Amino acid sequence: MKIAANKDLWADELKRSYDYYDPKFDFYYDYSYTCRGCGLDEVWTAQQQKHHFEVLKKLRGVSSLCNQCFHKYNALKSRFRYFKEQREKETESSKKNAPYIQEWIDAIQEYKKYTDKYDLGMEHRLIGLTKTTDNNCTKNTRLFELILRNKNRFYKMADGRYQPINREPLDALMVGHEYVIANTMMANILKSLEIINVSFSPVIIFERFNSREITGFERLEVERIDDKRSLLDTSLCGNRLLLYKNETVLVTPELRELIESSEQLFEFKKFDLKQRR
Numbered sequence: 516m517k518i519a520a521n522k523d524l525w526a527d528e529l530k531r532s533y534d535y536y537d538p539k540f541d542f543y544y545d546y547s548y549t550c551r552g553c554g555l556d557e558v559w560t561a562q563q564q565k566h567h568f569e570v571l572k573k574l575r576g577v578s579s580l581c582n583q584c585f586h587k588y589n590a591l592k593s594r595f596r597y598f599k600e601q602r603e604k605e606t607e608s609s610k611k612n613a614p615y616i617q618e619w620i621d622a623i624q625e626y627k628k629y630t631d632k633y634d635l636g637m638e639h640r641l642i643g644l645t646k647t648t649d650n651n652c653t654k655n656t657r658l659f660e661l662i663l664r665n666k667n668r669f670y671k672m673a674d675g676r677y678q679p680i681n682r683e684p685l686d687a688l689m690v691g692h693e694y695v696i697a698n699t700m701m702a703n704i705l706k707s708l709e710i711i712n713v714s715f716s717p718v719i720i721f722e723r724f725n726s727r728e729i730t731g732f733e734r735l736e737v738e739r740i741d742d743k744r745s746l747l748d749t750s751l752c753g754n755r756l757l758l759y760k761n762e763t764v765l766v767t768p769e770l771r772e773l774i775e776s777s778e779q780l781f782e783f784k785k786f787d788l789k790q791r792r
């Protein structure tokens with residue numbers, strides 16, 4: 516089926532787009548597709564398209580969802596708006612135990628069927644909350660060492676730039692001295708995990724041996740522990756990343772799980788705290 520388009524009836528925004536001048540869009544054609552949500556074969560008819568653009572003045576061009584799934588998809592979107600509004604009203608402590616967290620996670624899982632554009636950071640944060648109840652972590656006796664592939668070290672130059680001490684290639688996560696250095700991608704992942712007591716600031720790295728200046732890295736201020744005794748007194752609850760003796764990056768079991776679910780290729784080594792009671 517093929518129907519002539521009357522482009523002058525389109526929404527103004529569409530009239531300003533290239534589609535307005537593209538002869539490809541002079542006609543509407545029946546369009547067959549498989550619904551991404553339910554897998555049914557569907558046809559968006561030429562007639563429906565004419566109505567969609569010229570009467571309803573809509574913009575959505577190509578459909579990948581059948582009507583039913585499109586409605587479910589929109590319903591989930593308004594659910595998210597509702598959850599976000601609720602969350603605004605919470606305090607720091609009530610956030611963790613909000614009754615709708617699991618429901619919200621389930622809604623995100625459902626939403627993923629319909630689109631690739633979902634809030635991965637929010638999903639991780641919510642899952643983190645469900646795992647951060649204080650009662651099941653006080654007995655934690657184990658941390659995990661995040662194995663860094665390269666043993667880069669940095670020092671801060673007088674002009675504020677950071678110089679690597681050795682010539683190993685830069686990596687996603689490195690120990691500077693009393694801080695951690697991460698590339699932007701890694702920093703963004705860590706930001707999305709809502710780690711307790713971590714702050715980020717962009718840095719410039721200067722490689723003296725080839726006079727090269729490199730951006731796209733951030734410095735992380737993290738919780739620092741300088742000896743085993745202090746480690747025993749440290750809370751192991753929640754998403755914590757600890758810099759131990761300025762050389763080893765330790766994470767709590769909760770944080771380890773989150774990092775692993777973020778599809779980053781990291782290795783962990785067990786780090787036992789034998790004397791912890």
Ligand SMILES: [Zn+2]
Pocket residue numbers: 550551552553554555580581582583584585
């Ligand atoms: Zn469907």
